Amino acid sequence: MKFFADTAEIEDIRKLADTGLLDGVTTNPSLIKKSGRDFIEVVKEIVKVVPGPVSAEVVALDHDGMMKEAEVLRKIADNITIKVPLTPDGLKTCKALSSDGTMVNVTLCFSANQALLAAKAGATFISPFVGRLDDISQSGIDLIADIRMIYDNYDFGTEILVASVRNPVHILESAKIGADVMTAPPSVIWQLFKHPLTDNGIAAFLKDWEATGQQI
Ligand code: E4P
Secondary structure, three states: OEEEEEOOOHHHHHHHHHOOOOOEEEOOHHHHHHHOOOHHHHHHHHHHHOOOOEEEEOOOOOHHHHHHHHHHHHOOOOOEEEEEEOOHHHHHHHHHHHHOOOEEEEEEEOOHHHHHHHHHOOOOEEEEEHHHHHHOOOOHHHHHHHHHHHHHHHOOOOEEEEEOOOOHHHHHHHHHHOOOEEEEOHHHHHHOOOOHHHHHHHHHHHHHHHHHOOOO
16 A cells, blocks of 8 residues: 655655655645645755655636646656646546656545546546545545445556544555555554554663663
């Protein structure tokens, strides 16, 4: 499973990239607002830190407007992935960009039928939002399982990018289903390393090692 960081905070991205485990980054207009940074400037910095796909989202709602914005964004670097909303214009834009060799991430997916449309439009990634579905008492993880089944039925190459991840259980369940990618806030990714028995085990080993009086 590929790990993407869902953030526009460059220092957080650098720290995760240092682990060697970061495969990409996703941003959206809300994350750009939260960063307080200029959109183009921060994306230019991110693509230098992470060689994998970096999603940058268009804000136009019509196909022509999306194409114009995508033109600006895709010039930034080869690893830019254009993020478009799951609307008829978004999917028309997805089809045009993906036919032209540009990576496209179709975002704001909340149903398996929407995911089917995105795959037919040639999306590189489909982003189902698990957390926001859970928020309205629908199972986000059930949606991931449905999309996996449908994509496998037809051998679609579109990668399932689990988004709106809120906790490590979302990642565990998505990995069990076979989702291709997950994007999560850095705080959630760091939680994956933690287990109290690991911390206790290190403390006990160090104590015993000190008692031996040896050095490596
Ligand atoms: C990523 O591509 C999405 O925009 C993001 O995961 C949405 O997460 P949220 O529901 O926590 O805002």
